[in-house]
Amino acid sequence: MRLECIDNVREMEVLGKSILSDDGQILLKSGVVLTDRYLKKLKTLGVYYIYVEDERLEDVKVEDTELTELKQCAIKSLSRVAKNVSLNGEREVKDSIEKVKSLVEYILDNKDVDKSLNDIKTYDNYTYVHCLDTSIMATFLAASLNINKDKIKELATGAVLHDVGKTKISNKIINKTGKLTEEEFKEIRKHPIYGRDILEKKFYMSDIILKTVSEHHERVDGKGYPYGLKGNNISKYGRIVAICDVYDAVSSDRCYRRRFSPSEAYELILAGSGNAFDEDMIMKFRNTFSVYPLGAKIRLSNGIEGYVSGQNKGYPDRPIIRVFDDYNKSSYKEIDLLKCTNVTVKGLS
Template identity: 55%
Template sequence: MRIESINRVKTDEILAKNILTNEGQVLLRSGVRLNQLYIDKLKKLGVFYVYIYDDRLDDIGVEDEKLMELKQSAIKSMNGIIKNIHSCNGKEFKKSLYNVENLIDYIIDNADVNSSLYDIQTYDNYTFVHCLDTCIMSTFLGITCKYNQFDIKKLGMAGILHDIGKIEIPIEILNKNGKLTNDEFAEMKKHPTYGVKLLKKIVLIPDSVIKAVGQHHERVDGKGYPCGLVSHQISNFAKIICICDVYDAVSNDRCYRKKFSPNDAYELILAGSGTSFDEDTVENFKNTFSVYPLGCCVRLSDGVEGYVVRQNKGFPDRPVVRVLYDINTHNPVPFYEVNLMKNTNIVITKVAN
């Protein structure tokens, strides 16, 4: 399958991966043949990319249905998690977290990072989706860091809860379409502290989770908030969640700005190593996540377009690209592959859209 810009999708092409609503419900199921009505509707809903079946790329993995099911259950649990934190109902809160824990367990035992992070969703409820994405990324990064299963579950829990303090922030500040005033930004910067206060009321939540929630906006050079902590004062969980939070945030559209390109989002993390972000954690990030997802169409510096079919571990911006057609005529060609690790004079210049 391939990832295709909605503007490049043709009628009668077949959807290869489910499209979700913000509540985790299936909006369009894989296997549907797309018509113009579906395509126009997806555009209106803000879906910019879809996965399309393509037998020339049939070696790119199909959807992990079990993982998708667990993600949907986790998203649906978010309302219960927030409700029970607000009411300080520890027993019901634990029940609400059950689906999240099942998702983390599955990732530890079965999930492939290259096929786990790139769902196609409508983003009406950005906060829920962002918290889930941060949880999933943090879990994969915890695996790379060789944490044991108990610590990974606590790390994932901190990821899903990292922005819980935002429920105390006025909605007009959270959803403001434009730059925050100094006073509004000062209020926004309190959400880690609000999160700590809320979570301390639930006796079942480990201290390591609460500390990570309170510190996820701290920076190793001391220029973060709310306390201006420096590297050795920041928990390892917080250092991981900090990176995953920033990367996911800039990779998605927000009401006040457009998302970064994949390469720009990745470079933001790498450029912050040693200042904003812990150096060892950035190195683990680099060895865990790739810039361009499998099936993504990219333009190369020699003018050729192709689709990412394999990753080169440790070199996130230099995958293997399969060329399927002539860029000028768009006629199919006998496909061939360009390994950017071997063709060092060629680079990816953009994601084709």
């Protein structure tokens, strides 16, 4: 399976990974033949990259049917929460929490980061998929920090609800494409407080969830918001989600900007080590997440192009690359960048 820029996908190729809608339904199911109509529709939804089946990379698998079903359930419940949170929808919120905990349980039992992340975000489903991916990243990062399973479930719940406070802010501000006014920016910066208030007063959430929601924009140098907390005065849960929230956000296309490249997003996080983000957690981040997803086509410094077929744990920017013979597509060689130290990745191809 390969990850391909949608402009390079040809008609009659086959979708390799399902795309979810904003209410948890399958917008396009893996295995569907991509017609011109489907491709045009995906472009109008703001989709720039999709997974397509490729017999040359049939051993590179990123779709997990059971995981997709769990994500569907979580997104459906998140959609209901967003619509009912201001109406004291206690049942919907509790249902969402149970769905998230089931998802976390599955992820912790399987621990396959390559299949768990890199879901396709559209303009419509961005909010829910972003919250879910942030939660999944936080789960993996917390596991690498040896946090116990019960606390990870609480953290993951807080992560998936981290932006619930935005339901108290006007959509005109949330969806504004131009520069925010000073007053609008002040209002946006209140959403962690709004979120904590909603969850504490209406739904009696745990302290871990409340800290995760209220502190996900705090920074270890004290330059975050809403409280300007510094260092260890920020809970470890807030520090974990701060990293995951930023990384997933900048890796996604938004109505007001294009996504960062994988290397740019990674460098942004690493550059924040010790100032914006917890230094020890960034070291764990490096050992947990890879820069380039499986199936992505990349260009090397020696001019060679190939597809990511494997990862080297602890070396996020040194994957294993599969390079095909131009004259015989079934013939290929593997380049392990951990062993070829004189070659670097220049970027996506």
